[in-house]
Amino acid sequence: MLVAQASRTAIWTAIGRGQHRQLHRRPWVFDDPFGLTLAGPDWPQVWTRLTTALPGRYVDQMVGATVGRARYVEDRLRHYPFRQYVVLGAGLDSFAWRRPDLLGELRVFEVDHPATQAWKRDRIGALGLPIQPNHLLVPVDFERDALLDSLVAAGSTPGCRRCSPGWAWRRISARRRSRTRCARWPAAPAAPGSVSTTSRRRSCGTPMGGRS
C-alpha cells in the first residue's frame, strides 16, 4: 500500500457492505448503512469501475465474503461478555456507529495502516460522525510496527477478552517478517475466553491485481 493513499480494498469492501442492502432483498446478512457514505462521494464511480473490470463472480464473492465475515464476528461478539474488541485491518468498519449501545462496556480498537486511518478520519470529519471515548483508532503498519505495543499504548489491556475479525491476511502474507509478527497474535497474552477470528479467501484472480 502506498503511504499517501488509503487502501483500495477497504473502500471496495465498504461499498460491498453498502451495496448488499441496495442490491439484495431482506433479510440482509449484514446491514451497514454507513458503508457507502464512509467510502466517499465517488463510490458510484468506484463501484462502476470495479464491476466493469472484474468478473461478476469475483464481485459477488467479494460482497458475500465481506458481509459474511462481518456478520459472523458481530454475532459472536453479542454472545460473550467481551470487554475489548480489536479489529485488525479495520478499514472503514462502522461497528462503533451501528452499535453505540455496546460502547459503554466494550472498548473498540480499530487497527489499520496509518494512511487508511488518516483517510478514514477525514471521512469521519466530513460526515460529522462522533468518536466516543471507547472507540480508538490505532494506526499500525503491520509490516513495520509492533502490534501489541501499539495496542497497549492506545490503552488496550492484553489480559482482557477481545475479539478480532478481518486480518488483512493477503497483504500481510506478502512479507515474511510481518506474517510472522501477526501470526503470533492469537498466542499473545490474553485472558481465558478470548476469541480470535481470521478470514482468508482464496483468490480467484483479479485483473486489477497489485496493491491492496
Ligand SMILES: C[S@@+](CC[C@H](N)C(=O)[O-])C[C@H]1O[C@@H](n2cnc3c(N)ncnc32)[C@H](O)[C@@H]1O
Ligand atoms: C480488504 S481491507 C479489509 C477492511 C475491513 N476488514 C473490511 O472488511 O471492510 C484490508 C485492510 O488491511 C489494511 N492493511 C493492508 N496492509 C496493511 C499494513 N501493512 N498494515 C496495516 N493495515 C494494512 C488496509 O488498509 C485495509 O483497510
